[in-house]
Amino acid sequence: MTAINDVVDLTREGEIAVITLDSPPVNALSAQLRAGIAQAVEQAVADDAAKAIVLTCAGRTFCAGADITEFGKPPKDPSLSAVQAVIEAAPKPVIAAIHGTALGGGLELALSCHYRVAVPSARCGLPEVKLGILPGAGGTQRLPRIVGAEQALEMITSGAHVTAKDAAAMGLFDKLVAEGNLREDAIAFAREVIASGAPLKKVRDLDEAIAPARGKPEIFAEFRKKNARKFRGFEAPEACIQAVEAAVEKPFEEGLKFERALFEKLVASEQSAAQRYAFFAEREAAKIPDIPKDTPTREIARVGMIGAGTMGGGISMNFLNAGIPVTIVETNQDALDRGLATIRKNYENSAKRGRLSMEDVEKRMALITPSLALDDLADCDLVIEAVFELMEVKKEIFTKLDGICKPGAIMASNTSYLDIDKIASVTSRPGDVLGMHFFSPANVMRLLEVVRGEKTEKDVVATAMALGKRIGKVAVCVGVAHGFVGNRMLSERQREANNLIMEGAMPWDVDRVLHDFGLPMGPFAMADLAGLDLGWTPENSTGETAKERLCEIDRRGQKNGKGFYDYDENRKATPSKVTEEIILDLSRAKGITRRAISDQEILERCIYPMINEGAKILQEGKALRASDIDIVWLTGYGWPVYRGGPMFYADTIGLDKVVAALETYAKSLGPDFEPAELLVRTAKEGKRISEM
Numbered sequence: 163m164t165a166i167n168d169v170v171d172l173t174r175e176g177e178i179a180v181i182t183l184d185s186p187p188v189n190a191l192s193a194q195l196r197a198g199i200a201q202a203v204e205q206a207v208a209d210d211a212a213k214a215i216v217l218t219c220a221g222r223t224f225c226a227g228a229d230i231t232e233f234g235k236p237p238k239d240p241s242l243s244a245v246q247a248v249i250e251a252a253p254k255p256v257i258a259a260i261h262g263t264a265l266g267g268g269l270e271l272a273l274s275c276h277y278r279v280a281v282p283s284a285r286c287g288l289p290e291v292k293l294g295i296l297p298g299a300g301g302t303q304r305l306p307r308i309v310g311a312e313q314a315l316e317m318i319t320s321g322a323h324v325t326a327k328d329a330a331a332m333g334l335f336d337k338l339v340a341e342g343n344l345r346e347d348a349i350a351f352a353r354e355v356i357a358s359g360a361p362l363k364k365v366r367d368l369d370e371a372i373a374p375a376r377g378k379p380e381i382f383a384e385f386r387k388k389n390a391r392k393f394r395g396f397e398a399p400e401a402c403i404q405a406v407e408a409a410v411e412k413p414f415e416e417g418l419k420f421e422r423a424l425f426e427k428l429v430a431s432e433q434s435a436a437q438r439y440a441f442f443a444e445r446e447a448a449k450i451p452d453i454p455k456d457t458p459t460r461e462i463a464r465v466g467m468i469g470a471g472t473m474g475g476g477i478s479m480n481f482l483n484a485g486i487p488v489t490i491v492e493t494n495q496d497a498l499d500r501g502l503a504t505i506r507k508n509y510e511n512s513a514k515r516g517r518l519s520m521e522d523v524e525k526r527m528a529l530i531t532p533s534l535a536l537d538d539l540a541d542c543d544l545v546i547e548a549v550f551e552l553m554e555v556k557k558e559i560f561t562k563l564d565g566i567c568k569p570g571a572i573m574a575s576n577t578s579y580l581d582i583d584k585i586a587s588v589t590s591r592p593g594d595v596l597g598m599h600f601f602s603p604a605n606v607m608r609l610l611e612v613v614r615g616e617k618t619e620k621d622v623v624a625t626a627m628a629l630g631k632r633i634g635k636v637a638v639c640v641g642v643a644h645g646f647v648g649n650r651m652l653s654e655r656q657r658e659a660n661n662l663i664m665e666g667a668m669p670w671d672v673d674r675v676l677h678d679f680g681l682p683m684g685p686f687a688m689a690d691l692a693g694l695d696l697g698w699t700p701e702n703s704t705g706e707t708a709k710e711r712l713c714e715i716d717r718r719g720q721k722n723g724k725g726f727y728d729y730d731e732n733r734k735a736t737p738s739k740v741t742e743e744i745i746l747d748l749s750r751a752k753g754i755t756r757r758a759i760s761d762q763e764i765l766e767r768c769i770y771p772m773i774n775e776g777a778k779i780l781q782e783g784k785a786l787r788a789s790d791i792d793i794v795w796l797t798g799y800g801w802p803v804y805r806g807g808p809m810f811y812a813d814t815i816g817l818d819k820v821v822a823a824l825e826t827y828a829k830s831l832g833p834d835f836e837p838a839e840l841l842v843r844t845a846k847e848g849k850r851i852s853e854m
């Protein structure tokens with residue numbers, strides 16, 4: 163074996179040259195790897211004894227594409243395109259042997275080979291769109307030439323991974339070989355190719371798959387229309403569509419140039435910077451400085467769930483989906499039956515949409531042990547409580563759990579605001595207690611706030627973080643504070659939204675501004691969706707807020723067709739005259755002279771106090787890093803990923819500007835806007851808060 167450099171080897175097995183890339187953890191295409199591949203291919207081409215070349219990867223995966231850490235730095239030669247040109251021009255067949263994932267530039271590398279073989283567990287895809295860019299090494303030009311324009315549009319704009327079986331069906335993989343024997347089988351395949359004497363097949367020369375879409379702009383127009391909602395606010399998907407259209411309409415080389423120009427533009431964009439930041443932030447969130455990665459975790463073979471309501475049911479589904487049995491406890495049979503029926507209905511709806519087989523539905527339901535007795539939680543390794551949000555109720559439950567749970571069992575609360583340390587204090591084992599805060603709908607939202615109490619044992623935190631990953635969540639470790647990270651910041655926004663409608667804006671103005679900013683919905687539409695009467699009773703109504711006034715006249719939100727908005731039978735919202743009157747009346751009663759409020763003010767007053775609160779959270783050490791705060795907002799509240807998260811967004815605006823605006827508002831509106839010390843200091847030092 164010849165080492166070409168530290169990360170590439172070249173060897174020969176009879177007439178087959180084998181190039182092995184070995185750059186852990188994911189064989190990302192660094193400059194060194196690119197140089198090594200080009201040199202290895204050139205040497206294999208020059209070796210007269212080699213009749214074909216197999217390109218394979220060591221480690222857990224084929225290749226995860228371009229090295230994302232190189233973006234934004236001066237480019238180093240050779241470019242990936244130059245390496246591809248060497249491969250494509252090789253006068254002997256080059257065969258990519260794929261295991262794990264071939265993603266982005268990794269798949270593009272494979273597409274410049276003459277053949278692709280893969281093991282059945284392999285997956286491939288062009289996920290660049292998720293980083294705010296498009297495939298920039300010919301992916302938008304070569305992929306359609308194999309799978310056709312429509313399939314390529316789908317794959318490139320979604321960034322979704324495709325299984326080996328599907329890839330083979332599309333013609334993307336030429337052959338699937340046995341699991342665990344990839345190298346040998348790829349060599350055998352190479353021998354077959356040589357024996358067949360087939361002329362070299364270059365993807366760039368194929369036309370059959372794209373010809374049907376030529377001269378048919380309506381295909382692309384329809385695709386745009388169909389996905390308009392999904393693509394709202396994003397720049398990259400439109401560029402992807404244009405590039406695929408170019409693949410169909412332009413000669414290959416011109417298409418490549420077109421793709422390159424779009425890539426250069428996107429890679430320098432704010433959106434892509436934000437999306438790349440989010441990619442790394444998500445991975446950082448898994449790391450807790452004082453809890454090493456190899457900390458042993460406790461085994462979680464059975465979970466106990468207290469409460470079968472909306473939250474309890476949704477949380478349970480995460481575990482059932484991962485094949486973990488769940489004992490669900492309720493206080494009465496009716497509530498238990500209703501909870502189980504809702505879970506079943508959710509699964510059956512997924513089955514109707516083809517996302518699950520009926521057999522899977524039954525398998526998951528069979529993992530549930532319904533119960534009316536807390537004592538039945540004795541054999542659970544983890545118990546999560548999702549009952550009424552009242553400290554006394556929680557304390558009562560945890561006192562009982564302390565007597566029931568087996569030694570070593572983890573006891574978690576799904577509280578969204580309450581003090582975990584106080585809850586833990588009623589048990590004899592506060593080290594086994596922590597918060598596991600899921601976000602509604604709990605079976606859908608990716609965020610899991612893992613709330614680390616003062617006494618929570620390290621292995622308990624490590625177990626919750628690992629379990630989060632196992633059930634497909636993004637776990638973020640946070641400290642004890644009212645509302646932890648997400649809801650604490652949300653409260654700031656809510657306060658300002660309420661103030662704004664008293665001072666001159668209407669709920670639909672606030673909602674429109676935040677929706678245009680990229681959030682899925684504004685606070686008032688959100689309140690209507692959640693139900694305005696959450697926690698409201700006629701007895702406790704002060705009548706001092708618009709929300710309470712609305713409840714008093716039976717405007718309870720979407721569920722009864724009227725709330726801040728009026729709803730038609732399709733749940734389409736229109737601004738309500740009644741709401742407007744209530745708001746004007748309340749302003750009058752409070753002696754407020756209403757004024758015109760600009761969209762800019764609405765945005766700043768909703769978002770800047772959140773940023774400020776984020777800085778306070780950091781200052782107090784309640785989040786490990788600013789990027790964790792951003793991940794909370796990206797995965798729990800639908801913050802638009804192309805804006806990176808509140809803290810990243812603050813840097814985009816310029817911290818000095820944010821601080822100046824907060825100071826101005828503090829003068830006119832009061833101390834709620836007083837900028838946090840950390841924010842002021844970071845701005846002064848010219849640093850980025852998102853890097854704190």
Ligand code: 3HC
Nearest residue numbers: 188190226227228229230231265266267289297298299445
């Ligand atoms: N560049 C640089 N680092 C990368 C990387 C990449 N393309 N892909 C993964 N990494 C790093 C991660 O940051 C992580 O680092 P850490 O251990 O220091 O936190 C490490 O590799 C392992 O990654 P994961 O924790 O994500 O490991 P998994 O096994 O869970 O997932 C994966 C592996 C499916 C390959 C996943 O990492 C992934 O999706 N990677 C990104 C793939 C991608 O987006 N490729 C497109 C790149 S852009 C491109 O190719 C442009 C081209 O068109 C020109």
